[in-house]
Amino acid sequence: MRIRVLRQHYCARCNIVKRSPRSTGVKLLLSVTDVKTKRVLDFGCGNWRNSQFLEGQGSYVVKIDAIPDTKPDVVAYPTHLPFRQGAFHIALYTHTLMFLEDKTHWPKALEEAARVTREYLVLETYHVKHSQALKYTVDDLLKLLAKWELVRRNTRRDMQNFVIKI
Numbered sequence: 622m623r624i625r626v627l628r629q630h631y632c633a634r635c636n637i638v639k640r641s642p643r644s645t646g647v648k649l650l651l652s653v654t655d656v657k658t659k660r661v662l663d664f665g666c667g668n669w670r671n672s673q674f675l676e677g678q679g680s681y682v683v684k685i686d687a688i689p690d691t692k693p694d695v696v697a698y699p700t701h702l703p704f705r706q707g708a709f710h711i712a713l714y715t716h717t718l719m720f721l722e723d724k725t726h727w728p729k730a731l732e733e734a735a736r737v738t739r740e741y742l743v744l745e746t747y748h749v750k751h752s753q754a755l756k757y758t759v760d761d762l763l764k765l766l767a768k769w770e771l772v773r774r775n776t777r778r779d780m781q782n783f784v785i786k787i
Contacts, residue, residue, distance in 0.1 A: 643674035644715055646743040646782040649773040653784055654741060656680045659710040662737060664699055665717035667691025683709070687720075699730035704737045712738040715745045724755050731765055735787050741772070742785040748778075 650656070657679035663672045664685045672682040685702070686693040697703055699717055712734045718727050734742050746762065748754070759776050766785055773784040 644671055644745055644782070645775055645780070646713065646715065646745040646784065647671050647674060649775060649782055649784045650711065650741060650743050651678075653772050654711075656711065659740075660708065662702075662704070662709040662712040662734075663715070664713060664734075665715045665720070667693070671713055671715055680711075700726050700733055702733045702737050706736050707739045708737050710738070710740045711743065712741075713743045713745075715743075716747050718744070718746055719749055719755050719757070721755065724757065727765055735769065738787045740787060742769070742783075742787055744781075744783045744785065746781045748780070 656675055659680045661672075661675050661680045661682045662685060663669070663675070663682050667686055667690070669684055669691070672684050675682050683695060684691075684693040685695040685697055687696065687698045689696050695703065699714070699721065714730070714734055718730065721727065721730060731742070731744075744762075744766070746757070748756075759781055762781055762783070763771075766783060770786040771783060772786050773782075775782040
């Protein structure tokens with residue numbers, strides 16, 4: 622399974638959690654809304670640093686992942702989320718898209734995130750240097766996000782962070 626291969630290559634070696642208690646996307650989110658008492662769906666990045674940070678800020682967080690190795694609260698693939706419409710105020714997709722089985726899954730994954738979210742979607746992507754990683758450009762991402770309001774953005778050549786108003 623592509624997700625497992627990339628996780629072993631990428632996530633197992635990630636030491637970013639030692640440098641910051643939360644991601645850049647969460648930092649951008651905090652600049653546009655208060656997360657206290659918000660219901661947050663945290664998909665991906667199995668070290669759960671964003672979940673822990675947001676829980677410390679007073680959020681109720683549900684951890685979700687496509688594989689059970691990271692011990693999420695819910696195991697599901699992002700194109701089929703087992704939640705009702707508008708169940709969460711915020712959805713975090715932290716380094717999720719590039720681990721999907723196919724790039725054609727991206728639109729459905731984002732639609733599902735928007736379906737279960739009432740306020741904001743935080744999308745974080747990173748270019749993984751691995752032969753099985755999905756390749757994309759910032760323009761690819763902007764086309765996917767065009768139907769929603771882009772509130773905050775931080776893009777570099779290797780990493781992109783977006784806060785989208787749903």
